[in-house]
Amino acid sequence: MLTIGELSRATGVKIPTIRYYEQMGLMAAAERSGGNQRRYESQDRERLSFIKHARDLGFTIEAIRELLELSGHPNRPCVDADQIAVRQLEIVRDKIAKLRPLEKELERITAHCHGDQIKDCYVLQSLANHDMCESEH
Amino acid sequence: MLTIGELSRATGVKIPTIRYYEQMGLMAAAERSGGNQRRYESQDRERLSFIKHARDLGFTIEAIRELLELSGHPNRPCVDADQIAVRQLEIVRDKIAKLRPLEKELERITAHCHGDQIKDCYVLQSLANHDMCESEH
DNA sequence: ATAATACCTATAGAAGCTGGAGGAAAAGAT
């Protein structure tokens, strides 16, 4: 049996976050000690590690809820789980695709600044005037 | 003189967002018509375009506040503005750098799923077991 | 004059936590 602090250290998930996951229904309501403190078993640690890993990969709480639900039905086909992961891959790729033009634009803007006075500042001029941009964003 | 709706259409910033920017002090409190409706001039449109452009590039409200403040002092050196932009470039690069390993990991996870049963699902196994990952995240 | 559209304020909600206040329980030291 683990206390919430031990579970936190074991998984790297902060204590208030564990309580939050319980509130959101990702973690079952934990058993309690005589003094009303949460006590966890190793299955809980595995489940929380799963959640943390998925969160680290950017899955939303909702997606994780579905993945956990699916993992409770061992004999069903796993296309649904696969689809959720594919969707997440698309989301990540989309974010990267949106950030790259920003990176380019910021590189261009900062590279042109020569430390003159504000009134000639390329950074501020670029922000004021969208026509100076090379790509869409 | 523009109404808030016209300003919204002219800049692509939604009406409640314009009011929000006013509340946050990015936009000055607008003049009002006899019936208490906001009226804007073309300077306001330029300022809002500046804000939108900066937001599109991912600058925070705080950073934009500083950039606007700086642009009000034409004779100062522009190193501060430059630094804010450099910092933003770092933030964007950092985000990309964090997303790339996630992309790789999700590619790997999804590529290995063969549509079998949940109990053999590579997606779920990978999430449950961090050791299966190739890189840190 | 009336109808349609656009505007107003105030407030709540979204996502995913994080932190604080005020108090109780557990654990270690004496």
Next chain:
DNA sequence: ATCTTTTCCTCCAGCTTCTATAGGTATTAT
């Protein structure tokens, strides 16, 4: 057994950047 420290409890507010709704008023067009 007592004292002290650490850990835990609940409840609630706050973060960020909007977005949406409700209930009501102004403006514009016909």
